[in-house]
Amino acid sequence: MKKRKPKAALITLVNVIVILMLLAGYHFEWDFESGSSKSSNSTKSDSMSAMHSDRLRVIFLDVGQGASQLLISPSGKTMLIDAGNNDQEQAMLDYLKLYGIDYLDIVIGTHPDADHTGGLDRVIDHVDAGEIYMPRIQANTKTFESLLQSIKNKGLKVKTAKSGLVLDWDEEVEVTMLGPVRTYESSNNMSAIVKVVYGDTSFLLTGDAERESEADMLDSGADVQADVLLVGHHGSKSSSTLGFLQKVSPQYAVIQVGDNNYGHPTPTVLERLGKLGIEVYRNDLHGTVEIASDGQSYQIMTER
Numbered sequence: 001m002k003k004r005k006p007k008a009a010l011i012t013l014v015n016v017i018v019i020l021m022l023l024a025g026y027h028f029e030w031d032f033e034s035g036s037s038k039s040s041n042s043t044k045s046d047s048m049s050a051m052h053s054d055r056l057r058v059i060f061l062d063v064g065q066g067a068s069q070l071l072i073s074p075s076g077k078t079m080l081i082d083a084g085n086n087d088q089e090q091a092m093l094d095y096l097k098l099y100g101i102d103y104l105d106i107v108i109g110t111h112p113d114a115d116h117t118g119g120l121d122r123v124i125d126h127v128d129a130g131e132i133y134m135p136r137i138q139a140n141t142k143t144f145e146s147l148l149q150s151i152k153n154k155g156l157k158v159k160t161a162k163s164g165l166v167l168d169w170d171e172e173v174e175v176t177m178l179g180p181v182r183t184y185e186s187s188n189n190m191s192a193i194v195k196v197v198y199g200d201t202s203f204l205l206t207g208d209a210e211r212e213s214e215a216d217m218l219d220s221g222a223d224v225q226a227d228v229l230l231v232g233h234h235g236s237k238s239s240s241t242l243g244f245l246q247k248v249s250p251q252y253a254v255i256q257v258g259d260n261n262y263g264h265p266t267p268t269v270l271e272r273l274g275k276l277g278i279e280v281y282r283n284d285l286h287g288t289v290e291i292a293s294d295g296q297s298y299q300i301m302t303e304r
């Protein structure tokens with residue numbers, strides 16, 4: 001037993017060093033960001049806050065195996081799409097603090113699966129929200145019940161996420177829902193699909209939508225083209241069909257993925273993205289990925 005002590009101390013020291021390195025990594029990113037922004041005297045706190053930046057920021061938060069996107073509009077409006085799994089609740093609250101978010105104009109729970117909406121109950125408990133959208137599908141899970149309870153406690157009323165909706169968020173940014181086009185039995189295919197357009201730049205955020213939903217979206221005649229694609233269902237081969245990828249025709253793809261036993265992201269999807277010449281960013285390799293737009297071009301920042 002006595003021998004354990006020095007080992008534990010060493011591990012603690014290593015942990016501290018790792019945490020310091022992580023923090024340093026964050027500082028590097030934000031320093032880099034403020035250094036390259038238009039205003040030469042902008043400070044770190046300016047770039048981290050949700051206030052005016054004349055840019056649309058789409059932040060793919062690293063929540064391990066799960067998904068969460070935080071969007072901050074040019075005028076400082078905020079939107080959160082998903083919030084990772086139950087074990088990411090504290091991480092989510094930390095992220096909101098890091099980015100200076102104390103109010104969410106729009107919250108979207110793409111579908112009831114725990115890796116997307118597990119952390120959402122705590123977020124709603126802690127931060128007030130204007131509107132919340134979720135698809136019309138239930139789940140008999142504690143996670144989902146807890147989310148509904150948090151929504152009820154805040155006096156919020158869930159609006160149905162479905163194709164054709166135009167969300168009122170920021171005057172300069174167009175936010176539309178392209179899916180779900182119809183009702184599916186599969187929770188993944190019921191995923192809310194959000195397209196965000198700012199000037200000449202565009203993002204398509206697809207939740208866990210699979211090939212059926214992708215096909216229906218194409219059939220619906222919706223304009224799916226987007227420069228930045230959140231790859232469906234963590235890079236599962238049940239999503240990202242070639243036809244869909246060709247129509248979206250993205251320049252950049254983000255895969256929200258962490259340690260998992262599902263084989264995500266699959267070689268099939270990675271190969272497909274590679275062959276189409278799409279630049280891929282992954283939470284498991286790059287940590288949190290932020291893609292910011294000034295309406296004409298993109299600035300990509302990664303945690304590592």
Ligand SMILES: [Zn+2]
Pocket residue numbers: 066067113115116208233234
């Ligand atoms: Zn998922």
